[in-house]
Amino acid sequence: MKMSRRSMLRASGVALALPMLEAMASESSPKRRFVAVNLGLGLHAPHFVPAAAGRDYPLSPYLEVLKEFRNDFTVISGTSHPAVDGGHFSDKSFLTTAPHPSGVGFKNTISLDQRIAQKIGLETRFGFLALSTGGVGLSWSRNGVQIPSESSPSKAFAKLFLEGRPEEKKAQVQRLNEGRSVLDATLDQMRGLRSRMGAGDAGRLDEFAEAVRETEERLQQAKEWEDRPKPKVDAKPPGDVRDKGDTIGRARLMYGVMHLAIRTDSTRLITFYESGANAVPPIPGVSQDYHNLSHHGMDAAKIKELGVIESEQMKAFGEFLAKLQGASEGEGTLLDRTAVLFGSNLGNASSHDSRNMPILLAGGGFRHGQHLAFDPERNHPLGTLFVSLLQRFGIESDTFGSATGTMRGLEPA
DSSP states (O other): OOOOHHHHHHHHTOOSOOOOOGGGOOOSSOOOEEEEEEETTOOOHHHHSOSSOBSSOOOOHHHHTTGGGGGGEEEEESEEOTTOOSGGGGGGGTTTOOSOTTSTTOOOOOOHHHHHHHHHGGGSSSSOEEEESSSOOSOBOTTSOBOOOBOOHHHHHHHHHOOOOHHHHHHHHHHHHHHHHHHHHHHHHHHHHHTTSOHHHHHHHHHHHHHHHHHHHHHHHHHHHHTSOOOOOSSOOOOOOOOTTOHHHHHHHHHHHHHHHHHTTSOSEEEEEEOOOSSOOSOTTOOSOHHHHHSOTTOHHHHHHHHHHHHHHHHHHHHHHHHHHTSEETTEEHHHHEEEEEEOSOSBGGGTBOSSOOEEEEOTTBOOSEEEEOOSSSOEETHHHHHHHHHHTTOOOSEETTEESOOTTOOBO
């Protein structure tokens, strides 16, 4: 007999989330997933942005690399996050839209992946994966705290697919039980404090209590999953690239882990920050430091070498899309069910300009095959794309961060 998660929760009277058991596997609505990829050193706009808008646009040099997926993605230009400045610091706001990330006293807000995780994060073994090539990630909690990212493909693979020794699993369960005990004590103390607080402080305490309850649910989920075996995959554990300059090699390994995580439904939310490197990549035709090339100052020789690196970035991303498209699920593919946001927080890395961000959205059940070109002088808020994605996940919201309303021209398939 098949039953939905909601039915099982109602029947049991339990408010905590349960792991996805086989009896719950057949939901009426398809599984939806979200992946965000940010290239911290940007993409040279003339090589990325098509020369014309609409559906019959000519492919740009970088998009030629992805031509087999032309009808599976939408290119978006002329967008940015209002009041997000600060050059490289704008990476903090890539998925949050929070203004002035380089300002004194900057306080970030929740990132898009974590907002979606509030709805679907408890349905898989891992509510989300925060990945990077250099230790800095894209995910931020509801309180604006940066969530640590994993930059080792081998460690990410082990976390997803390798079983720990029995004594390690026992110790993990003990840690989870201790964590719940601490949270229970915290909630008891908060109940006693609330009666002695004013309305403003009580409201803030209620917000904190909600965060504690979410953490408690995640701990319960993690404990339930400890008793279930991890999925088996027909793939060798990846090694870690030691060459500091081989940012493309590290990215390819991480894309492989990301694909396996999605294919096994270990998680449905992944962020990946490809931060670049202050080193020379081991790519034929490249002789200069990647970061230095991104600050090309319109030097033709530097732009040529930068184009070689960024073309390899596009190829690695295209290989990831091919893996998603090559895996069927139901009547479609994993790419059909996975909204993949690809781009950069910098529209012009050479001048540290965060306007006119290069953005591509693939998959996710949208009507693709177009270039949505907004005003390059008066940018359209990129956050409207985030609202469109929230609604695609069934989250009834007309706002996200600084944006209100959905993105014009982007329609469900």
